[in-house]
Amino acid sequence: MDETIINKFADADVLIDDVAYQKINEQQDSIKFTESLINHLGIHQEGMLILTGEMVDNYLENNQHPLKSDISSSQTETSSSIIEKTPPKVDEYKPLAQNQLIKDSPFNFQVLKDASRKSYTNGEIKDFSAYFSSRYHKLKEMLQRKKDLKSPQPIQELENVQDTVNLIGMVNNIRNTKNNHKLIEVEDETGTASVLIHNENHSLFEDAERVVKDEVLGVLGTRKGSLVLASELINPGTPRIDEKPMDFSVVFLSDTHIGSSTFLEDAFANFIKWMNGEYGDAEQQKIANNVRYLVVAGDIVDGIGVYPHQDKELTIKDIYKQYEEAARLFGQIEDVQIIITPGNHDAGRLAEPQPAINEEYAADLYKLKNVEFVSNPSLVSLDGLNVLIYHGRSFDDFAMTVKGMSHQQTDLIMKELLEKRHLAPIYGERTPLASEVEDHMVIEEVPHVFHTGHVHINSYKKYKGIHLINSGTFQSQTEFQKIYNIVPTCAQVPILNQGTMKILKFT
Ligand code: D5M
Ligand code: FE
Ligand code: ZN
DSSP states (O other), X not given: OOHHHHHHHHHTTXXXXXXXXXXXXXXXXXXXXXXXXXXXXXXXXXXXXXXXXXXXXXXXXXXXXXXXXXXXXXXSSOHHHHHHHSOOOGGGSOHHHHXXXXXXXXXXXXXXXXXXXXXXXXXXXXXXXXXXXXXXXXXXXXXXXXXXXXXXXXXXXXXXXXXXXXXXXXXXXEEEOTTSOEEEEEEOSSOEEEEEEOTTSHHHHHHHHTOOTTOEEEEXXXXXXXXXXXXXXXXXXXXXXXXXXXXXXXXXXXXXXXXXXXXXXXXXXXXXXXXXXXXXXXXXXXXXXXXXXXXXXSOOBOOSSSSTTGGGGBSOOOHHHHHHHHHHHHTTOOSOEEEEEOOTTSSSOOSBSBXXXXXXXXXXXXXXXXXXXXXXXXXXXXXXXXXXXXXXXXHHHHHHHXXXXXXXXXXXXXXXXXXXXXSOOOOSSSSXXXXXXXXXXXXXXXXXXXXXXXXXXXXXXXXXXXXXXXXOBSBOOOHHHHHXXXXXXXXXXXXXXXXXXXXXXXX
């Protein structure tokens, strides 16, 4: 992209899409052409214009008022960001030119949420209550948007409630009664209440079986003495969203475990070749040409001392050298913006939110111009496609405690996390959570894509318009996984190819 052309249009408050850019760039003296076009546009319209390829054609054909009918205006965005945001229209390209353009147009990559710079806990006990208070209030606010929960009753005042109960509480404890009903203890800032879910109310009982400790939910019901008899349990919930149209592709990776003796080096080498358009059949190469972003959701290296006797399963026994090798491999990928979050095998703080991998450990990776490091979890925007990235440690807790959930079907857990609007609600089990003054694990914005890893098993589902992706692994079965009977799906790479999921297998 010629920055001079882009800047000239930006200065004139004109935004150009990629087709228009291509047509302008084809002119013999593109700068002069730009100037005369801007001059012409200036006469016709005020405010921010979006210049399309068709408008350039009109201008070329006829210099008499060619642009009037096609001009759309936007007053809201700043010029430089919107130029990058305006998506190229796919059907206006011939295949080859399209590939060229998709690679060449500037990346509009934005970090919408990154906990790295916000985590400032000092581990004092008061942070612990601040953390839960933050969680409660963020989720309570979402629940209060529901018509039945607009003004929940403080638990302390329940004894005065004669008719229906509606409360918002955090789950303290869940147990089955002798007669196999469910008893959930919930707490708000004023007190605790015991909520009974009768096992003859089958659908409600099923809902209750998915309730986990420390989540925040709404309860509707009636008061029966000291108990609340529930008629409905309400999650903060996720609305159905409009799918984001996209004319480019995003590749999702996780759990490469570089440095492990079970890292699938050859398959990964083929993956890199494919990324660079040098591997696979014509169709696969075409997909590669469309790739603008590569997201890596943690466990990029195998780490050191993650589990007892791990050194026996390492080919690179030094964490710095593991990241050097990662830099050597990822450094071969061209023309693609790479985004990396940490996982539980990476160097740095283990407690979530995990800050971005530190430069101290990954100096060579930091030298790569096309790599960006963000926290686990984080929310990024890739040309307007919002991707929530989370390594997935809390899957272990869900697989252990919730009936019907397992490492094999993380899409079911991801759905549940979206409905609970929290990435790791269960506190104090396998997922270490930092007692921050703010709970960064709350899903405050509904993403277009929810990308996870950790379980080493691919899964994909579309849920309420959201792509739920687990990106598997490049590590073959480890000794640990043999014991737990975890069978990984290796070297199967999910690609959101212009909005459609494709999985490419590498050997
Ligand atoms: O996780 C690799 C696999 O091992 C993944 O399927 C999750 C599983 N795993 C890891 N830790 C645990 C615990 N503590 N309990 C149950 N299952 C677990 P990785 O993070 O790559 O080691
Ligand atoms: Fe892993
Ligand atoms: Zn992991």
